[in-house]
Every structure is written in structure tokens, then in C-alpha cells.
Amino acid sequence: MSARTLPLVFVNLGGEMLYILDQRLRAPIASEDTSDKGVWSERDRRRVLNDVTATLFGPSFVDELLKPQQLYSHRTLKTVLTRLAHASIMRLNPASMDRLYELTTMAVKHQVLLCPRPKDLLLVSYNHIDAVRDFVRDSPAVLNQVDQAHRRIIEVYSSMSEGELQLLRQTLLVFFQDMHVRVSLFLKSKIQNPGNGRFALPTSGPVPHGTEVPGLIRTFDRRGREVRRSEFPPGGSYSRPAGGGSFGLHGARGTLLGTNTYAANRPEETLASRASAQTGDAPNPLAKEELNLLARLMGSMGAQDGAGAEGAFRISMFSPDDEEQEAGTSKEAEAFEVISIQATQVGCRWSSHLLSITRTKQNALMLKAAFVPQPVPSLFCILHRQRDMLVFCSAQDEHVASELAQIAGQFSGAEEQAENPCGNKGDDLLAMMDDL
């Protein structure tokens, strides 16, 4: 429908993500790799927020977002948000990323749903931008990027009519449809009903700007003069609209939707309970346009490997007990998806096996060799980006691993020998990106 959703989607989802990161990084966290299990230093926290913000509001990324696009699937969005989150010294494991995605999408769904009028969607987005500005207030370069991006967004959206903004909002609502993940923070503040996961919609309070308080019927004569007034029971208690909000670069926005609700709350309250209704992701392979968009967005985010890899802190953002419980149940539980891939025989040094890959409930990949003629010390998989191909080989010794990588590059000219019979190519591609 609307081709203008992406910038607002990323500002709002990205903003929510930064709120959560900010809050969780203040909490004492057991970090897997570092020796000191303590609180993240103020400096490191600021660094994470700066790095993520700089990527989210980077000019080339914003360029891509502002191009008219259809809004694609949750999978694509989650991939880009994962990369955003990893644009810093922090590494989130897939389970944490899943939770983070659920929390941020439910928060934005709530904000979009409760917008009194479609134009208020901009105020919500600007609330996010305002808060992000505050996070990076000590870094003038990043602050400047945020301001630039904000200006460009204002330019694009201030000329949109209410009808066009409503279409945009309706497009977002289709995207968030059927998501009813219970969020403990929302349940606690009675924003969400525990029974059905629906958001509470009040039938009282101020009406939006431009709307009159319901209850009045006026009748006119042929000359336009009012001849009668009558009232009817509105079925709710409404009041006149509150003060307006600013649609400019600065100023009070006039709404609490989109502000940082996590700041006042303790970290435990950002838990999302296990999703009851999965988002209705149609099981189509990733559409070509979608892959193209993904490639462009990732490309515009700049090189990821440099700063990240060495000093990377791997953290499990949400309660480790939760995950262990899940790990326990998933061993017994049936695998979510089984994909069989025939590995390619490359040269005479590798042995080829028929491997099965099972996706567990945490979206991790469990590899099991079905036929093992000899011990399998390590399994390597190579993701060949251009050919959408996964090649699994077992290698006898370690130094061979580096040669595998070289050979992957030589595949560009070679005949495709691997078969990727069933299963979802897009799924594999993205799952591998998570684990890189």
C-alpha cells in the first residue's frame, strides 16, 4: 500500500531498541566472554548507543530508507535490526535478538494503534528521535547526523495529507497484524489485556485535534442557518483536545506515545513472555525485491567486521534462566523444521555427508551428520553469498578451514553441484547471518 513506511518503521523500532539497550546495559549482566561480570561502564554503554545511533541515522542508510519502498516481511526487518544492534561492541545471541524484536514491535504496534489521528504518528516518531538525541548529546558528530536525518524526514512527511498518513498507518497495522505477544511492562501498566493480548483502547479522554467531542446533532435550513440542536449519549467520557504538538525539529510533542517508558522501570520488566501467536509470516521464499532491499540496506550500513569482532562482548540480554528452560524443553520437543542438504564434494580431501539441519525453537541450527564414515572433528559451512548456496563439508584438519574459504570464492564460476532440495532458502541465508 503506502510506499513511505520504512523511515518511520526504522525510526520507531530503532528508537525502541535503543531505549531497551540503554536500560538493559545499566543493569548488572553476566557477560559470557569477559572476565569481569559486573555492570557495563558508562563509557561502554554510551559507546554502544552512539554506534547504533550513528548507523541508524547514517546518511546512506537514511537515503535507502527514504526511497519509496513496499514494506516487506518481519524476517527482513529483523535481519536489518540485528545488524543495527551489532553495529557496536555488543553481540546479542539469537534468543535475545528475538525477544528484542518482539518487544520493539509490540511497543510500536501499541503506539501506531493508539495514535489519535494519523498525523500523530509523526509526533510519536519525533519523540523517539528526541530521546535518541539525548542519548548521543555528548557526541557532536552523531548528534549532527540525527539532526540531518530528522530534517529530511520532516521534509518528506510534512507534505503528506491526513488521508495519505492514514494509508501509511493502515499499512503498518497490516504489518503488525495478529501480534499479541504479552509484554510484562504493558501488562503491569494495564496497557495490554493478559487474557487476549489486545491493547486497551480507552473510551474516554481528550479527542484528537480537529475532532469535536461526540454528542451533538445540528440541523440546518436551506440557507445554512442552524435550526436545531440535540444531544445524544456518547457512550464514553470525552473532553476537548489537549494542547497541540510540534512537528518541527524541536519542541514539545504533546503526546507520551513514543517516549522512553523503560527509563523509569526496572530491567526485569522488559521480559516478553513466550510468544503465544506467532506472526503470520507467509512461508514464501524471500522475494527477489525483498532480497534486493535487504542487500541495499545492509550495504548502506557500512562495514561491520572492523570494530566489532575483536573486542566484542557477547551478552545474553534477557534472563538466562528463561533460555535454559527453553533449551530443556526443546530437546524433547520436536524440531521446528528439518532441512536436508546434500553437501558438495570438493576435491578429494573432503568427505561429503548427507547432513540434516534442524531448527530448534530458539531458531538455532543443530547439525547432525546422518552418515559418518569417519569421525567428524569439525563441521564447516560456507555461505556463498552470490549463489544463495550453503555448502557443508567436514574437514580433517584445521588449516584446511582457511582453504575452504578460498574455494568458496572460486565457486562463482563453477557449476553448481550442491542441491538445495527442499526448505526455505531465505530462512537458511538469514539464519546464517545471525550466527556470523
Place this chain on the structure above:
Amino acid sequence: MYHKEKSIQIKNSASALYNNLSVLRIAPRRLTYFTVVHANVVNMVSASWDGLNYSHRQLQSKEPNVATSTSLIMQAAFCVLPSRELLVITSQKGIQMYESDGSIMVYWHALDTPETPSEVNYVPAQAVFARGISAVWENYICVGVSSGSILVFDVPSKGSNITLSEVLEEHKESITDIASECSGSQQCIADLVSADDGGNLCVWKSGEEFQLLNKIPGFDMSCSSVKLWKGTVVAGYGTGQIRLYEAVTGILHAEVNAHARWIYSLDIAPFSGLLLSAAEDSLVRVWHLTVSQETNSVEVAHLHNECVTDTQICGARFCDGDGYAFAVTGYDLSEIIRYTQT
């Protein structure tokens, strides 16, 4: 005045789209069809009047013989003509017409997308879609387009030889809804009204060449739903107001501060003059209209409210011409809620 009946469960939840419920009453077979749009799928339910039998069907919006193309659907509506009944589905890609039971597609019309420049994955900044569906007079079906055009299709009494007869270019903003009255033999001065995202209303007389009778300007506020009854245009707006205009002259008869949020659906029961309005504020309201064509006056009286808790309503329709029963759909709700007069 009304009480809630047993809801009908549907396969998917309803999407937040204007006028997202269509009802067709098939008296000879004692059945009622309901359609609700969910993203790129139309859920059809056929409900027997005794409440014992329900059958479901899903229709996707796609070009015939093109497996991979589906697009988001904007609206699905039954069109009742004297000779036949069709189900029309409008989407980002085009317009489909089915036999009323959804069994066979009889016509597909692709929307013109603007000339694409060299870039391969060009997407126009302005959204392209079709929205606003109405049958009019003996043999026309009118469908609105995001550009503001209205496509007039000539529908034969049977078969699939449907042709595009005319394109009405009067609106400059996206069409939101189209409505008619006097379908069939009854003659009216004005028999069609169209509304757009700017709140502008156009009143037409149908025929081999449609005639524009009047243009009622809007106030830059979208008119999401419109109805025509006894020469009166009833229009619902994003501000939550309902306005009643005399179609041919544009004189404002009445203005109702009806809802606290955007109105999504209006319906009129033509035999009784009952008006149904539904909005994002979770409320459905029933009104009574009295149109006196001799004194040229219109009166609006409020009769009843129903609140669907925690739901933004997107569709509301009477199930019969007297307004004895009505049905409601809401965003994210996988049921059609029904109410009947006590």
C-alpha cells in the same frame, strides 16, 4: 434495542481498512454471505439463516495465471445488479470480479502503473491501488483508483464480457468510497456519489455517459465512507463527523459530532432509514434518518450505541434492508460480531 448474537469465526483477522465488511443476503437459499479482507486475502463466509451451517472460502488477489503475484487488498464488496450479483475485489495490482459465491473469477483489470524509469525496482512514491466499489443502475460497476479516477465497467447480464466503458476524471485525490441508490428500474436524479481523501464529494447521474451533477468540496479531511439515500448524501469523515447533504444542490442538512475517532464505515437500511456508523473509537452507533422530500428537510435521531471493547472497528453493515440485524468487524479480530433487534 439490539442485543448481541453468536459471532461468526473467520479464518483470519480483519485488516484496518475502510468499509471492511460486505454482506449479501440470498433470500431464496436462506443464506447470507460475508466478506472480510485480511492483508492479501478475502475471507468469505456463507452462513445459513438457521445458524447451523457455515462454510468458508478464501480468495487471493492475483492476476490470472501468474502464480507469484499477490498484493495487498484494499476492499471487497458485493455488487447487486438487477440481472446478477458479483463480488468485486480491489487491490494494489488491479480489480477482480467474481461470481458472488467466489467460485469463478469473471474479470480482471490491471491498474496502470506510472511509466517506470530505468531503475529496475522502481516504486512510485504515490501509492497505487483501487478502492471504492459500487454497482449503479442496471449494468454498471464503478471502481475508484488512487489517482482519483473512477473506472466505469459495463457488465452484461451474464458471462464475462465485461468492458471498461468510461473513466471519470474529476477527483484529484485518492478515492475512498463510492455509493449509489436506485439500482435497477427506479429512476433518480442522482444515483451515484463518490468520495475522496480530501473529503470532496462528486454526485453523478449514470448512463452511457456519466454526468457530473454536483461537486461538494471537502475540508482537507478524508471522507472514508459515503452513502446515498433518498437524494441525500450521508458522509463519514476522519474527524468523526457525519454530514448529510442534499446531493444535487450540496446544501448541508445536518452535521453530527458522531465519533471521537476516524469513521471507518457507514451503512443505511433503505426500507427503514436506519443509519449505522462505526469508528476507531470502538463504537457502533445506530441512527434514524427521516428525509422528507416535500419539505426538503432531513432529521437525524440517535437510537443506540454498541461498544466493542478494545477494538478499532473497520466494518459495519446491516444484514437486511430493514436494519433488523447488523454485523461488525474490527482490526485484529477474527470474528464477525452480530447484533439483532430485540
